[in-house]
Amino acid sequence: MKVLEINHCNKSFGDNEVLKDISLSVSEGQVVSIIGPSGSGKSTLLRCATMLETMDGGDLIYLGDYAAKADAEGKAVYSDKETLQGIKKHFGLVFQNFNLFPHYSVMKNITEPPILIGKRNKEEVYAEARELLKKMGLSDKENAYPCELSGGQQQRVSIARALAMKPKILFFDEPTSALDPELTGEILKVIKDLAAEHMTMVIVTHEMSFARDVSNHVIFMDGGVIVEEGDPKELINNPKQERTKAFLSRFQQ
Amino acid sequence: MNFTVIMQQLFGGMGASLLIFVLTLLFSMPLGLLVAFGRMSKFKPLQYIIKFFIAILRGTPLMLQLLVVFFGPYYMFGISMPRWYRFGAVIIGFSINYAAYFAEIYRSGIESIPVGQYEAASVLGYNKNQTFFKIIFPQMVKRVLPPVTNEVITLVKDTSLAFVLTYEEMFTVAKQIAAAQTNIMPLFVAGVFYFIFNAVVAFVMERIEKKLSYYR
Numbered sequence: 001m002k003v004l005e006i007n008h009c010n011k012s013f014g015d016n017e018v019l020k021d022i023s024l025s026v027s028e029g030q031v032v033s034i035i036g037p038s039g040s041g042k043s044t045l046l047r048c049a050t051m052l053e054t055m056d057g058g059d060l061i062y063l064g065d066y067a068a069k070a071d072a073e074g075k076a077v078y079s080d081k082e083t084l085q086g087i088k089k090h091f092g093l094v095f096q097n098f099n100l101f102p103h104y105s106v107m108k109n110i111t112e113p114p115i116l117i118g119k120r121n122k123e124e125v126y127a128e129a130r131e132l133l134k135k136m137g138l139s140d141k142e143n144a145y146p147c148e149l150s151g152g153q154q155q156r157v158s159i160a161r162a163l164a165m166k167p168k169i170l171f172f173d174e175p176t177s178a179l180d181p182e183l184t185g186e187i188l189k190v191i192k193d194l195a196a197e198h199m200t201m202v203i204v205t206h207e208m209s210f211a212r213d214v215s216n217h218v219i220f221m222d223g224g225v226i227v228e229e230g231d232p233k234e235l236i237n238n239p240k241q242e243r244t245k246a247f248l249s250r251f252q253q
Numbered sequence: 254m255n256f257t258v259i260m261q262q263l264f265g266g267m268g269a270s271l272l273i274f275v276l277t278l279l280f281s282m283p284l285g286l287l288v289a290f291g292r293m294s295k296f297k298p299l300q301y302i303i304k305f306f307i308a309i310l311r312g313t314p315l316m317l318q319l320l321v322v323f324f325g326p327y328y329m330f331g332i333s334m335p336r337w338y339r340f341g342a343v344i345i346g347f348s349i350n351y352a353a354y355f356a357e358i359y360r361s362g363i364e365s366i367p368v369g370q371y372e373a374a375s376v377l378g379y380n381k382n383q384t385f386f387k388i389i390f391p392q393m394v395k396r397v398l399p400p401v402t403n404e405v406i407t408l409v410k411d412t413s414l415a416f417v418l419t420y421e422e423m424f425t426v427a428k429q430i431a432a433a434q435t436n437i438m439p440l441f442v443a444g445v446f447y448f449i450f451n452a453v454v455a456f457v458m459e460r461i462e463k464k465l466s467y468y469r
Binding site: 050051052085088089091092093095097099100101102103112113116117118145146147161165 | 378383388
């Protein structure tokens, strides 16, 4: 079963064509990493997939439900609001800058969305949230506020917040780029644990060795196109395209 | 007229000033939020109309606005208003003037919330109303508290402008007594009253600010 399918996605900001005919699909349990230089369009692709940006052209499909469908000219036509709200339940997103709600405690950050949006039972949600916090090693922080936590702790809370909605697929937009190397390690470990539990994930990252170790599929993007994709070890250790080689040479020591 | 009678009259005026103050805040604070929404509307005509009215309300004296609200119905439309309209005009004039200021303060607060907050809420499935009332509004309140305190303190002193409609608030009463008695004491008493009033306002606002300082 394909969890996510993107067909022929195009996106421009004014005259600047950021994504050119991108297609990608993610199956259940798959971990896909997207790598590439800054400005290559990888974050925009993630933002299109999570509907923070609207695609100009192409299809966006979650579990068979169309969020956007290309018309005869290829222009993306989005479904009605209600359908889109339903589709949003399928995915979660972890931001580079965490974007926790600063006026809420850790517990409320995690529990409000399932209770308010998911209309779920309060006790049940709280119990699950405590489980998630335990898993993230943050059991003692449930009453803390985001400003009292380190960057790594905040990012773990934001992963817990996304997981509390029980998404079918979880997106990460450079989850460690705002963290120092020590804190980066703790986040990467959490993501590795999720991969071991067969969580379906798409990760935009600059951590090459991490991408190689954790994912089943790697996509290298540059200039708004997918330059090369395939098996992580193969692509990162023996890239075929010149552009990929040039990019990766700076990471390989 | 002895001292106790003077004080009694002044206390009556204080009550009237307090009433203007409370009612103006009660109406102008929510109204300001509506005006701020209009000012930020994506519907351009509405945005420009609101912008125009804010410019008028901030660009002309409040005293003049009070006179227009009070005399306008009669001079412009020939409608004679009932007796209570003297007080009504004071409240309407103050409320719309302060709403214009509050609207711009709210707007600055709303626009200062990082876009990431909207994005996080959107991905989690919050709709527009939920995003505003659960996520944006509480954070806005904290951010706008210092400039709102400024406005509230100004309002305490501005209530004295109701004298142009000879509405008997504190300042009007004090001025009348001072003139009748050729004694400056009532004006000093009025000054002390405004000062204490504002000390209380500042204290209360500081408490609220402290209460909201649990997060950054």
